[in-house]
Amino acid sequence: MMYLSSILLLAGLLAAAASFFYTLYSIFWNALRIPEKKIKMGLSIGRRIYLTIRNVLLQGKLFKDSSGGIMHALMFWGFVAFAGYSATFFARGIVPSYQLIPAGLFKDVLFLTVDIFALIVIVDVGYAVLRRWVIKVPRYQGYNGFEASFILFLVATLMVTYYALGVLRLDGVSAGITGAIMEGIPASYTPISGFFASLFPGISGSSGLDLYWILYGIHAIDFIVFLAYIPTSKHLHLVAAPLNVLLSKDTKPAQISLIDFEQQKRFGATDIRDFSWKDYMDFYSCTECGRCTYNCPAFLTGKTLSPRDIIWDLRKVVMEEGPKLRHAGIEEKDKILTPVIGEPISEEDLWSCTTCMACVEQCPVMIDHVEKIVDMRRSLVLNQGKAPKETIETYTNMEMYGSPWINDPSTRGDWAKDLNVNILSESQNDDFDILYWVGCVASYDRRNQDIAKSIVKILQKAGVRFAILGSEEKCTGDPAKRTGNEYLAQNLATANIETLNRHKVHKVITGCPHCFNSLKNDYKEMGLEMDVIHHTEFINQLISLGKIDLKALESDDKEKFTYHDSCYLGRYNKIYEEPRTIIKTVTSNFEEMEMNKSKGLCCGAGGGRLWMNENVGTKISHKRMEMADKVNATTVVTACPYCMIMLDDARRVMGKDEKMQISDISEFVASRLVQN
Amino acid sequence: MPLNIIVLIKVIPDLEQIKANASTGEVQTDRIPLRLETLSENAIEAAVQLREKHGGKVFGLIFGKQESAPLMKKAYAMGVDEGTVLTGYGENNPMHTAEVLCQKIRTMQFDLIISGNQSADTYTGLLPGIISSKLNINLLSNALTLSIDQATITVRSSLDRKIQNLSSQLPAIVSVTQETNQPRLPPVMQIMAAGRKQIVTEAAQVADTANVKRISNKAPKSERRKQLFEKTDEGIVAIVKAIKEEIR
């Protein structure tokens, strides 16, 4: 009997392990053989270890959603402890006399941990059931199918049978037989099991033993099924997610790879070969948890875009086409692989993305959704010339005028003509310390010209020797890059880099977070090294250095300020505190809106959306203005011209312009400068 | 049936950047960047779409100046297979333009000529008709849609007050409108291939028989009052008064 059980257990375990590793093999074959996209791994070992400890062992990113996060962390830690138990369980099951972990304090503490966590896990499962089917947490809706229920069932059964076995273990009955792994553990180290045991009446030796075998069998089968099931389900994340964190590509996931147009033959992501192995790890790591989707501004305002579905759809295609390719041979790619755009991923969804990075920020397993979306946009734009009509017009303008709008480039610096500013296109006088990069919006849009003028006022007050490029400045290429037109983006960047080098610019301040991100990160990748500072940082420095002083306006007492985070300043470049510090040096009448800082809701303009129509659902900017209204804000401070355009428009259209104004941080400062 | 299509492409100075001299009012066009006339882009797109459907070749013809030549690259990128730039364009003179183009066209094999119906700079709109007469081929103008079946072309022609469905045997000349299609963004591969393609330049063989003498070319003067109001209520009072005067 004991002999037979050992064989059965071993066979079951081997079969499960074989299935587990075969599935993993096929999955990793996909990840290593299909992708053709090359990536750079620009992260230090130390940083990787830090990220792994923080985000895997300590479950750091999960706590961005606190209730779900705590639930998962407890489950995770419970499972880590339980792994030790299971190893011992199977070791003893196969060779009854074998002690995997020698008796002693370590083993006792391990069992104590397991004994406590098993209960926590059961409670957790109960909570999960509550969240999914009773409270109906929105982000799970539609994802509560067989897989979710089955996994919870397996987990609960595993824990319940653990306790049942613990109850029955009681020495003398099962001692010394297969799997009686608690043998020798002092009862004080399994207090919960002991407590449950105390609830049940004693059981006779023979019937107790029968029951023991049944429970033992259930526990073993449960584990074996779980093991085999993991890699085929979303629980692949147990394997993939820790690896994904350890193999993080970069600290800046928003960095979109360059295309070498001379060398590369395929542009963007058309089918699954056009992703990188790291993208595959992203697919495998996804747990369908939905944090991405439920922080996505497009989704939150009624568009059909769901970052979760994008990842999951791509994963499905990989899982379907991968095996076909493996059997047919890797050279059959052209025959087997099918485009992923259109079906399953709609073009409309790709164009709905504002590239705000809320999804990436929230993802606990460090998936980069945005890069994949931009890669698919690239496929449409660069290979087929497909983009929304307005976007194509934008491209034409950027090419023709160096601005996304129809603007006569010779008038670019006109706003500064009477301000005593060194306009390089006219003066060609390179005697300056810092270049103020104005950007298209502040150069041409009347409302935003006030921002440019405020920045000039501040710089002049602080005695900064600065210059602007005037008509030599062109769009940085950000709207082209984020909509997938890498070709145009690189052309513009090349022209700008040439101009910047010609004027020997080594330090730049800009009032536009999109220009800022381009100049600081994208241009750096193209070989331009400059010190790039956003005006929020610069103004903050000027204040702390005492170069400028601010004084509250009398009206400030009656005002309520709030700050709207720009995605390209916040999530992209981690500048959250500077603008808040500036506001708070002047006034304490400040209140945060919901969704702030790293959770900040996009204004709806990024990723080239500023130039597209927003016709589905409500406008993102309107949702944001409602949030501002909820805290009774009278002034919404921004630090981005895109946000200014969107929120200012929303304010007018929603009829809130009497009670609310939008003000750039530079305007806020310029109007409160102490004159001396 | 594979088609040989000639598409007539116009290069114009970018109208957005044309400015009048502040003191003289004379309009200056020198050093203004050149671009393809938008209707020429529609014409190219229409030609390329027909080629994609029926096979054949799209031949681009630009009549312009030496500086116009690089613009042929854009046409190549949009899908034009081969092209010639005829130089020697002087001022707007449709009869001369037509004669230059016809001389070249007479040396070529073609089934269809496509051009824009009017150009944004001169707004002439005579060229399709003149060429039609000179080459003695039918004109199907202002196409909203165009399709070819065997050697017959069918066009939905948009006139001011009606739409006509026209058909004709090939060869013919068709003029297109902005509604005909939405020119696609050229794929990068095509842009890069266009960069490597050769541009043939030929001097026009016909002398310009200019019969028009330009007296002045000035920005139209506005004699409006330009009373601007930033305060809504104040403005409304003034405007209501003005409106009531006009609609009395």
Next chain:
Amino acid sequence: MKTLIFADDGEIAGQICSYLKTGTENYVATLPGEESKCGKTGAKQIFVLNGKPDSSNVSIALKELKDRESIDYVFIGSTAFGRDVAGKLSGLGNMKPLSEITSIAFKDGIAVTTRFLYGGKSVLTEESNSNLFVTAPGISEIVQDKPGSPVQQLNLNDPAVKIVGEEKKSAGGVDLEKAKVIVSIGRGLGKPDGIPMVEQLAKAVKGEIAGSRPVCLDYHWLSEDRQVGLSGKKVKPKLYIAVGISGQIQHIAGMRGAKTVIAINKDKTAPIFEECDYGLIGDLYQIVPKLVASLLA
């Protein structure tokens, strides 16, 4: 000096005829049903071209008339059909055409003309010995104060192209060229939902609604025949109210003839403010309802 005037729209033929006034002997050719629109504008003779007109048979007929009547100058109304005919006739008769003229005067056998160039950014004044003038619609008001001109029916040849079918354009019966008051909307309206509000304004000033190119052709908020601009209608109302129109030069070219122009736009630097008599800077969604209220008060 004999002129032959052709327009497929009798109204435009009448405008040209009225413009040329005396000093020329004007022959008019037009299509059936159009002759009454220019019947009393002083033409010596009106020819009605019967049959299935296309640019080919009409240009042949005009050439024959021109030769028969020893015509010195041909004027053709600038419509889509008119320009085709003008082109065909120029090629056929080896004429010297001049396009889109907005005025003409003869001085010692030389024609002095004006026309817009560069999408309306400039006005060309030219001297020429041209003998075919494509004439912009609205060169003059139509004046029907002369005795009725004699009408002669002519038959056209068969058309060169096959006319398979014909449909009227879905016009809302709007005649912008004749409207005395026009309220015109532009991209600045932001959304078609704003149109009812503008209609209130149009009602208050008893005007027609018109729009800029993007509004009519790109977004289809209004029908195509309501487009004002170089490529649309050229209008001459007494009052033109531009709501949310930035004033691209192509649009200005279509409304230059307006007597009084009022502009409402949130962008202070919008070019429309250079082309208006009264300009109100601000949000149109606030201004228009207030304006309507004041007008009705």
